[in-house]
Amino acid sequence: MKLTLKIWRQKDANSKGKMMDYAIDGIDGDMSFLEMMDVLNENLNNKGEEPVEFDHDCREGICGSCSLQINGEPHGPDRLVTTCQLHMRKFNDGDTITIEPFRAKAFPVIKDLIVDRTAFDRIQQAGGYISVNTSGNTQDANSIPIDKHDADDAFYSAACIGCGACVAACKNASAMLFTSAKISQYALLPQGQVEAVDRVQNMVRQMDLEGFGNCTNTGACEIECPKGISLENIARMNREYLSASVKG
Amino acid sequence: MGILDSKVPSGPLADKWTNHKNKINLVNPANKRNIDIIVVGTGLAGGSAAATLAELGYNVKTFCYQDSPRRAHSIAAQGGINAAKNYQGDGDSSYRLFYDTVKGGDYRSREANVYRLAEVSGQIIDQCVAQGVPFAREYGGLLDNRSFGGVLVSRTFYAKGQTGQQLLLGAYSAMNRQINRGKIQPFNRHEMMDLVKIDGKARGIIARNLITGEIERHSAHAVVLATGGYGNVFFLSTNAMGSNAMAAWRAHRRGAHFANPCFTQIHPTCIPVSGDHQSKLTLMSESLRNDGRIWVPSKEADAQAIRDGKLKPTSINEEDRDYFLERRYPAFGNLVPRDVASRAAKERCDAGFGVNKTGEAVYLDFDAAITRYGHEKALTSGHKEATDKEVRTYGEEVIETKYGNLFQMYEKIVDENPYKTPMMIYPAVHYTMGGLWVDYNLQTTIEGCYAAGEANFSDHGANRLGASALMQGLADGYFVLPYTIGDYLSNDIRTGKIPTDSPEFDAAEKEVRERMAKLINGKGTHSVDYYHKILGKIMWNKCGMSRNVKELQEAIDEISALRADFWENVRVPGSIDSKNQELEKAGRVADFLELGELFAKDALTRNESCGGHFREEYQTPEGEALRDDENFKFVSSWEYKGEPKDAVLHKEELKYENIELKTRSYK
Numbered sequence: 047m048k049l050t051l052k053i054w055r056q057k058d059a060n061s062k063g064k065m066m067d068y069a070i071d072g073i074d075g076d077m078s079f080l081e082m083m084d085v086l087n088e089n090l091n092n093k094g095e096e097p098v099e100f101d102h103d104c105r106e107g108i109c110g111s112c113s114l115q116i117n118g119e120p121h122g123p124d125r126l127v128t129t130c131q132l133h134m135r136k137f138n139d140g141d142t143i144t145i146e147p148f149r150a151k152a153f154p155v156i157k158d159l160i161v162d163r164t165a166f167d168r169i170q171q172a173g174g175y176i177s178v179n180t181s182g183n184t185q186d187a188n189s190i191p192i193d194k195h196d197a198d199d200a201f202y203s204a205a206c207i208g209c210g211a212c213v214a215a216c217k218n219a220s221a222m223l224f225t226s227a228k229i230s231q232y233a234l235l236p237q238g239q240v241e242a243v244d245r246v247q248n249m250v251r252q253m254d255l256e257g258f259g260n261c262t263n264t265g266a267c268e269i270e271c272p273k274g275i276s277l278e279n280i281a282r283m284n285r286e287y288l289s290a291s292v293k294g
Numbered sequence: 295m296g297i298l299d300s301k302v303p304s305g306p307l308a309d310k311w312t313n314h315k316n317k318i319n320l321v322n323p324a325n326k327r328n329i330d331i332i333v334v335g336t337g338l339a340g341g342s343a344a345a346t347l348a349e350l351g352y353n354v355k356t357f358c359y360q361d362s363p364r365r366a367h368s369i370a371a372q373g374g375i376n377a378a379k380n381y382q383g384d385g386d387s388s389y390r391l392f393y394d395t396v397k398g399g400d401y402r403s404r405e406a407n408v409y410r411l412a413e414v415s416g417q418i419i420d421q422c423v424a425q426g427v428p429f430a431r432e433y434g435g436l437l438d439n440r441s442f443g444g445v446l447v448s449r450t451f452y453a454k455g456q457t458g459q460q461l462l463l464g465a466y467s468a469m470n471r472q473i474n475r476g477k478i479q480p481f482n483r484h485e486m487m488d489l490v491k492i493d494g495k496a497r498g499i500i501a502r503n504l505i506t507g508e509i510e511r512h513s514a515h516a517v518v519l520a521t522g523g524y525g526n527v528f529f530l531s532t533n534a535m536g537s538n539a540m541a542a543w544r545a546h547r548r549g550a551h552f553a554n555p556c557f558t559q560i561h562p563t564c565i566p567v568s569g570d571h572q573s574k575l576t577l578m579s580e581s582l583r584n585d586g587r588i589w590v591p592s593k594e595a596d597a598q599a600i601r602d603g604k605l606k607p608t609s610i611n612e613e614d615r616d617y618f619l620e621r622r623y624p625a626f627g628n629l630v631p632r633d634v635a636s637r638a639a640k641e642r643c644d645a646g647f648g649v650n651k652t653g654e655a656v657y658l659d660f661d662a663a664i665t666r667y668g669h670e671k672a673l674t675s676g677h678k679e680a681t682d683k684e685v686r687t688y689g690e691e692v693i694e695t696k697y698g699n700l701f702q703m704y705e706k707i708v709d710e711n712p713y714k715t716p717m718m719i720y721p722a723v724h725y726t727m728g729g730l731w732v733d734y735n736l737q738t739t740i741e742g743c744y745a746a747g748e749a750n751f752s753d754h755g756a757n758r759l760g761a762s763a764l765m766q767g768l769a770d771g772y773f774v775l776p777y778t779i780g781d782y783l784s785n786d787i788r789t790g791k792i793p794t795d796s797p798e799f800d801a802a803e804k805e806v807r808e809r810m811a812k813l814i815n816g817k818g819t820h821s822v823d824y825y826h827k828i829l830g831k832i833m834w835n836k837c838g839m840s841r842n843v844k845e846l847q848e849a850i851d852e853i854s855a856l857r858a859d860f861w862e863n864v865r866v867p868g869s870i871d872s873k874n875q876e877l878e879k880a881g882r883v884a885d886f887l888e889l890g891e892l893f894a895k896d897a898l899t900r901n902e903s904c905g906g907h908f909r910e911e912y913q914t915p916e917g918e919a920l921r922d923d924e925n926f927k928f929v930s931s932w933e934y935k936g937e938p939k940d941a942v943l944h945k946e947e948l949k950y951e952n953i954e955l956k957t958r959s960y961k
Contacts, residue, residue: 058872076568076709084573084823091821091876096867099875101361103534105574107703108459109365124706131706156505157873164482167362171474175467178424180346180772182414187423188381191435201428201453204460208364237426 047073047134050142051086053098056155059162063155065144075135079122080105080112082134100159105130107272110207113214114159115146120211120270128209128272148214152221152257163210165256166224172252173245174228176237196234203230205273212267212275218259223267225253226283227275233286243293246286298551298931298946301733302406307952308388311410314734315777319784326351328790329783332499332514334486334541336363336469338462338764339747340520342771345468348477350776352783355512356469357481357501359536359878364466367522367534368747368767371458372579373442374450375764377415382439386447388412393953394445395762398631399727399755400905400921401955402557402929404948406734407752414773415765419451421772427464429453442580442760450761455579455699461764465771484510485878486541487806489517489548489743492798496545496743500799500806504878507871509806511799513792515783516742518775519545520767523726523748525558527886527893528838529830531723532564532577538882539889542730542749550738551931551944553751554728555889556897559758559906560839562635564722565707566655575722576707578658578700580760583628585663585693586717588639590647590656592616597647607649607657607716618642618656622917626960633757633839633906633919634960636721640839641917643720650718659716664689721839725763727754727906728896731931731946735778736770739933744779746770751929756905810870813880818865822879825860826886829853833890841897842910849894854939857887891938899943902926916961923955 048071056063070089073082080102087097103111112129116122122132137143145159153161178184204227212223229246232238238245261280268277303314321329329352333344336358348354358366378391391412396403419437423429429451430438439448453460472478483504490498490513498513524539525531546552563578591597591607592614599605618638620627628635639656642648649655668689672680680688690713694701701712708718730738730745732752738745747767754762836849860883868874903912903919904926912920929946 074569074571077571078573078707081571081573085571088821088823091865091867094865094867097876099873103360103365103536104367104370105535106370106532106576108370108456109360109367109534111360111365127706131703133706133709135709160873163361167364167470167480167482170467171470173474175471176424176426177471178421179349180342180421180425180468181349181776182417182421182773184417184420184424187379187419188436190423192431193435194431194433197428197431197435200426201430201460204428204453204463205456207459208362231428232426235426235428237424 047075047137047139049073049137049140052142052144053159054146055098055158058157059154073134075133077134078105078130079116079132079134080130098159099157102130107131108207110209113148113161113209113211115148115214117144120148120214121272126272126274128207148210150213150219150258152219153210153213161210163208165258166208166210166221168256169221169225169249169252170228173241173248176232177241190236192235200231200234203227203234203275203279206275207273209272211270211272213258215266215270216259217264217266218262220261220267221253221256221258222261222280222283223271223275223277225249226279229283229286230279233282242286243290246283246290250287297739298731298944299733300404300946301735302404303734307405307409310406311413318777318781321780321784321787323351325787327353329353329786330355330514330791331516331518331779332357332512333518333520334499335366335520335522335749337366337368337520337522337747338465338767339749339771340518341366341462341465341469342768343518343520343746343775344478345465345472346772346776347779348472354472354478355481355514356478357484357486357499359483359485359504361483363469363480363482364463366462367537368462368764369459370534371764372455372577373581374440374452374457374761375418375461376442376449376761377419377451377765378412378449379416379419381437382448384447386449390447391415391449395753395759396755396953397956397958398757398759400757400958401755401923401927401950402554402904402948403753403755405950405952410774411753411766411769414769417773418765418768422461422464425464425467427453427460445759458764461768465768486544487881488802489545489740490799490802491548491740492792492796495741497792498794498799500802505873507869507874509803511794511803513794515786515789515792516744516779518744518746518779519730519749520746520771521749523729524886524889525723525726527829527890528723528833529826530567530572530575530834532561532575535574538885540882540885542745543885543889545730545738545740545743547934548740549934550740550743551731551933552728552892553731553929553931554896555893555932556837556900556907557727557756557905558723559632559725559727560636560721561724562632562639562721563658563719565704566650566718566720567652576703577722577724578704578717578719580632582658582697582700583635585696586628586658586660587617587662588619588628588635588656588658589615589617590642590649594646597649600649601651601653603651616642616647623960630960631757633908637839637908639721655718655720657716658719660693660712661716664693664713667692725758727751727756727758731929735781736775737778737782742782744775746775756907810877810881812861813864813884814866814868814870814877818863820863821865822876822883825856825864826879826883828856829883829887829890832856833893837894837897840908840910843898846894846898850891850898850939853887853891853894857891860884860887888938892932892941895938895941896930896932900926900930918959921957
């Protein structure tokens with residue numbers, strides 16, 4: 047396969063970036079998208095040029111490191127996969143592929159295709175935990191029976207990998223799918239009830255402070271989410287928030 | 295005592311840990327506030343240690359190369375976590391978990407450490423549930439368990455195929471609580487470049503900010519290394535792309551012994567390499583071997599035709615298939631342990647019977663299972679005279695409920711439908727049992743430098759059992775280190791803050807800068823990956839699933855030559871003082887080029903076959919591993935002396951007072 051790549055290059059956070067064109071040949075359909083990027087970088091390196099930097103780590107779709115806005119979509123055209131699990135067989139010989147970083151005010155570019163997603167960490171730090179000591183003096187695990195359906199739903203919310211595709215997909219750059227998934231995990235479990243009021247208020251406050259936009263229910267986040275995190279989480283967060291405002 | 299004092303407490307096995315905890319020194323809460331601890335690595339071991347130490351009151355700094363602690367590679371663990379809870383009432387106990395682990399490790403681990411691991415395993419589950427980890431549950435609301443490789447009880451707790459993710463997010467949430475309180479200062483996108491020793495004690499690290507390139511000094515009263523394994527020395531492995539041994543290796547160069555480097559686990563069921571572009575390998579859960587039958591064509595011509603794309607596996611008749619595991623190991627069949635299954639697959643491929651265009655793959659076939667389940671489901675659905683086609687449909691439904699997500703992942707990667715044609719699999723490097731030598735307190739041979747999780751060597755001997763890595767990481771971090779480190783730090787209550795302007799910090803930083811300057815002196819001809827791939831090929835071909843004297847010696851020579859060439863001819867573009875992924879890789883590969891040689895040397899000196907270490911010279915007439923307890927019942931602990939060839943071997947003799955040594959047989 048022969049391709050033309052249009053890639054965002056930016057030296058660092060303070061420099062101005064621009065799109066650059068690269069021609070690439072010999073791409074096999076069995077390669078993952080990031081392996082195609084490896085080939086490009088090897089070529090650039092051999093020519094004495096600086097490789098394109100992008101975040102990646104596990105390359106099996108679970109760590110949430112990889113990002114990339116590919117032809118305008120977070121993680122590219124395939125569904126329920128991260129960029130590292132996207133394969134080149136989804137593209138055709140002669141295609142032009144546009145590759146940009148995830149765009150959001152709260153995700154500033156660090157270099158090339160790498161963005162700073164520490165805003166997500168700060169939202170979690172504001173309340174994404176249960177305040178239980180880790181010293182091991184807790185009660186027996188089976189002393190808290192939990193309805194299987196609630197446990198399963200909590201798992202589906204907890205399956206979020208924190209990649210930021212929801213923010214990149216959203217025209218408002220909203221982080222509500224991400225934030226609500228963590229709030230939902232705890233809201234669905236008895237262990238999460240004690241701090242429920244403070245949690246939702248603190249996490250939502252931090253989310254707003256970071257400069258993420260609001261949700262206008264377009265649902266793009268759910269469609270682009272590589273883990274299929276459901277919009278129901280946002281509805282649940284809104285209920286939690288409302289009930290916290292009344293109680294709080 | 296000698297340098298290798300394991301410090302195992304006296305007394306009966308089951309009382310050692312309790313007695314030890316009762317006797318060791320504590321640090322009072324007011325003094326803890328004056329003590330700093332550095333934790334490098336934020337996976338299950340590092341994340342849980344950091345959270346617990348901060349909660350106790352110490353000032354903790356964490357370091358990880360990822361952009362968030364949540365992305366450490368523990369996140370990719372699939373199957374589950376073992377714990378001797380005996381919720382199923384099937385006879386499980388701490389002793390049984392201890393016994394299974396020591397035996398599974400082929401009798402090359404330390405009894406007291408393994409017993410403690412089994413003893414605290416139940417607390418891990420309590421802890422994680424309290425934190426809100428959504429484990430799988432039964433309809434009655436209690437926790438569900440499943441069975442894992444090679445044991446007779448159901449003791450594995452799980453969260454679908456994402457247990458590692460959920461446990462890590464639990465530890466990350468505990469960290470977040472402490473970050474919010476200001477007790478943990480996280481340094482993400484930072485890499486440890488060196489360990490700083492003052493008066494023989496670990497007192498800090500030199501780290502590089504991976505965004506700005508800035509070199510930073512961080513001091514502490516103790517340093518915990520929880521930086522994972524070194525599987526990426528093979529280039530291709532199931533590890534993350536960034537997984538590296540730099541922190542452990544830097545500590546090794548400063549005096550921490552490296553133990554059993556040649557004990558590596560090669561997992562039999564991974565998606566095979568598809569071509570030279572391959573960057574990493576993907577694991578398919580061990581559970582698939584419950585229902586899949588492994589085979590290759592029994593005629594070499596058929597294998598060739600498949601490789602050439604002229605024949606499909608489904609058109610090979612039953613009598614022309616070689617179900618080699620069932621043939622060689624009739625008692626255990628497709629469910630032999632990981633090391634045995636991996637070696638058998640390699641043997642067939644080496645003999646010319648491999649499939650896939652590379653010739654390095656075998657089939658994992660669900661056809662028989664689909665038919666078997668299909669018949670059963672047809673009957674239980676009241677469909678007594680189902681046609682073959684209907685039986686297949688029923689059977690595929692059953693397989694989908696059991697393994698649906700794995701089948702989907704396979705299809706995404708390979709672009710073949712595994713319900714219709716057999717999966718192709720091949721072994722891949724997955725986990726390293728070897729690591730930094732630690733005593734019972736998890737302290738390395740450097741005072742004040744601790745190692746936890748996969749980074750240490752302690753609990754898995756020569757082979758790790760499934761679902762035990764998560765258990766060990768969390769046991770070390772939540773329940774072991776927080777106690778043992780206090781004993782050491784009780785001597786530091788009057789030390790005060792460690793200054794970073796000392797000659798020791800100056801010297802360490804200078805070395806780091808010189809090393810980087812040497813790397814980036816970019817007039818070379820080859821990329822970092824070029825060297826990493828060659829190293830990987832040497833390791834895989836000569837230090838992989840089976841090893842022999844001749845090839846190990848060749849590996850040592852080749853790696854040594856490759857290392858010299860690397861320092862002469864590597865090309866690293868960009869600059870030191872900015873974000874530079876090539877420079878990051880270069881530093882890691884430079885260390886792998888030393889570690890790889892020590893690995894080969896360790897394999898060469900261990901004249902026996904045990905667990906993941908198979909030496910062709912030491913096998914039974916039937917081709918099975920031949921352990922030598924008389925001469926090799928010890929931990930090989932290597933002391934750094936410059937070049938890997940000069941490393942000095944120290945032996946920690948292993949004593950088995952509670953378990954009788956036996957031969958593992960799977961016939």
